[in-house]
Amino acid sequence: MLDWKLDFTWEILPRLIAAAGNTLVAAGGGYLVAVVLGLVFALAQRTPSRTLTFIVRELVEFVRSTPLLLQIFFIYYVGPQFGLRLSPWAAGLIAIGLHYAAYLSEVYRGGIENVPKGQWEAARAINLSTVQTYRRIIIPQALPPALAGMGNYLVGILKDTPMLSVIGVAELMHTANSIGADNFRYLEPYTIVGLIFLAISLPTAWLIRRFDKALRRKMGLTR
Amino acid sequence: MKYDMSDYPLKLEGDNVPMVRFQNVTKKYGQLTVLDGLNLDVAEGEMVTIIGPSGSGKTTVLRMLMTLETIDSGVIYVDGEPLTHMEKNGRLVRASAAHLRKIRSKIGMCFQHFNLFPHMTALGNCMEGPIQVLGLSKEKAEKRALELLDMVGMAEKRDQHPSRLSGGQQQRVAIARALAMRPKVMLFDEVTSALDPEVISEVTSVIRSLVDQHNLTMLMVTHQIGFAREISDRICFFFAGQIEEQGAPKILLDSPQNDRTQQFLSAVLDAN
Numbered sequence: 480m481l482d483w484k485l486d487f488t489w490e491i492l493p494r495l496i497a498a499a500g501n502t503l504v505a506a507g508g509g510y511l512v513a514v515v516l517g518l519v520f521a522l523a524q525r526t527p528s529r530t531l532t533f534i535v536r537e538l539v540e541f542v543r544s545t546p547l548l549l550q551i552f553f554i555y556y557v558g559p560q561f562g563l564r565l566s567p568w569a570a571g572l573i574a575i576g577l578h579y580a581a582y583l584s585e586v587y588r589g590g591i592e593n594v595p596k597g598q599w600e601a602a603r604a605i606n607l608s609t610v611q612t613y614r615r616i617i618i619p620q621a622l623p624p625a626l627a628g629m630g631n632y633l634v635g636i637l638k639d640t641p642m643l644s645v646i647g648v649a650e651l652m653h654t655a656n657s658i659g660a661d662n663f664r665y666l667e668p669y670t671i672v673g674l675i676f677l678a679i680s681l682p683t684a685w686l687i688r689r690f691d692k693a694l695r696r697k698m699g700l701t702r
Numbered sequence: 703m704k705y706d707m708s709d710y711p712l713k714l715e716g717d718n719v720p721m722v723r724f725q726n727v728t729k730k731y732g733q734l735t736v737l738d739g740l741n742l743d744v745a746e747g748e749m750v751t752i753i754g755p756s757g758s759g760k761t762t763v764l765r766m767l768m769t770l771e772t773i774d775s776g777v778i779y780v781d782g783e784p785l786t787h788m789e790k791n792g793r794l795v796r797a798s799a800a801h802l803r804k805i806r807s808k809i810g811m812c813f814q815h816f817n818l819f820p821h822m823t824a825l826g827n828c829m830e831g832p833i834q835v836l837g838l839s840k841e842k843a844e845k846r847a848l849e850l851l852d853m854v855g856m857a858e859k860r861d862q863h864p865s866r867l868s869g870g871q872q873q874r875v876a877i878a879r880a881l882a883m884r885p886k887v888m889l890f891d892e893v894t895s896a897l898d899p900e901v902i903s904e905v906t907s908v909i910r911s912l913v914d915q916h917n918l919t920m921l922m923v924t925h926q927i928g929f930a931r932e933i934s935d936r937i938c939f940f941f942a943g944q945i946e947e948q949g950a951p952k953i954l955l956d957s958p959q960n961d962r963t964q965q966f967l968s969a970v971l972d973a974n
């Protein structure tokens with residue numbers, strides 16, 4: 480029989496819910512960095528500059544083929560040696576944002592490459608500039624097919640936030656660990672953390688699907 | 703004959719400046735020479751149709767003029783000014799992006815597969831260029847777009863996205879979109895080839911009305927010989943990247959001098 484203590488549950492719940500707020504901030508903030516930086520990475524790889532394309536492609540490859548945990552440690556502990564002294568929060572958001580930016584840039588790239596060549600040509604035929612072509616024609620069409628991938632990474636980033644606990648960001652996992660260590664009880668905090676993650680990620684995935692459908696309909700991309 | 707850049711004038715001047723001039727234009731894809739020293743003048747207001755077998759370089763001619771392709775040698779002039787080149791210290795050098803953009807504004811193009819912007823309505827497609835490029839106010843752009851949609855018989859469908867339009871309707875919107883930019887030259891690349899036979903006339907009648915109404919210069923690639931005969935001032939027969947024969951429709955179509963022209967025409971007429 481499981482030895483679940485209800486009064487202990489009530490006692491720790493407020494702390495864990497507060498920590499869930501931090502988890503949301505970490506995931507949301509990291510995602511925001513990733514969404515913007517990822518687009519920069521994707522577009523940089525499409526400029527005529529071969530050097531820039533090369534550097535960004537290698538950077539993306541590097542980030543994708545090394546563990547997130549290492550990147551978090553690196554930015555937080557090695558950064559200061561390069562004069563980059565960051566708080567756990569800042570280091571965490573940069574690490575997780577950079578990591579997911581690399582993945583998102585591939586999603587964007589796929590989306591952009593999926594836009595038919597004829598769209599670029601039609602844009603040129605009405606004499607849009609390159610920036611206008613991206614902003615008005617290409618990105619609006621690249622986004623809906625990229626949305627499923629972007630949504631997966633939003634859920635992914637949420638699930639990776641516990642890694643920030645290693646540098647002391649007080650998100651859910653960090654809080655559950657310290658509750659466990661203080662009380663010598665792990666069953667309740669870890670179970671609650673699992674449930675909170677479920678309670679966040681399931682509706683998020685559902686919302687993304689809804690948003691995706693609505694966007695496609697609004698843009699006339701489905702019949 | 704070897705050409706030097708100094709063989710090309712910096713500007714076309716005089717009484718009979720053509721709206722479009724290809725002077726000794728060569729285009730290669732790798733080893734393949736698609737156009738070999740093309741010389742072609744199109745006068746202002748003239749309707750020139752290009753016919754010829756598949757792969758003879760017809761589309762490439764239009765795409766070079768729309769600056770969708772670069773050229774390997776020669777110069778293209780539009781309205782007297784070089785398009786592919788620009789003057790620098792009294793010499794012609796490769797055109798900058800800004801120069802291309804300036805001259806390109808005189809040219810509009812319609813494609814075989816329409817290439818409408820799928821995320822915009824018919825009206826939105828026709829307002830995009832005028833607002834973004836010409837800097838028109840939303841009201842003015844909408845007024846102009848509606849007039850043009852009306853002219854192509856698509857005013858009722860103004861709020862539809864392309865996915866809800868038939869091929870013939872999409873192509874008519876595409877014509878309106880191109881005209882909204884007030885081009886001096888319009889290019890039509892097989893604009894009826896992707897259409898069901900019963901809707902081809904929707905599009906050809908719009909093009910016919912352009913010939914009547916506007917002082918537009920037009921270059922058209924088509925396989926519809928009957929339509930070409932009816933509306934062209936001149937027909938050019940392309941073969942292997944060169945103009946094999948050209949002339950007024952009656953003369954070229956009824957009494958072609960060249961064997962290849964004869965063969966092509968009889969093959970096309972047999973197919974119809």
Ligand SMILES: Nc1ncnc2c1ncn2[C@@H]1O[C@H](COP(=O)(O)OP(=O)(O)O)[C@@H](O)[C@H]1O
Nearest residue numbers: 731734736754755756757758759760761762763
């Ligand atoms: N992007 C390209 N790369 C390589 N070859 C091409 C390309 N575009 C066209 N070609 C070749 O150039 C030739 C002329 O093509 P095109 O102008 O499209 O002919 P047409 O319109 O008369 O059928 C063809 O042999 C075609 O295969």
Ligand SMILES: [Mg+2]
Nearest residue numbers: 760761762892
């Ligand atoms: Mg063609």
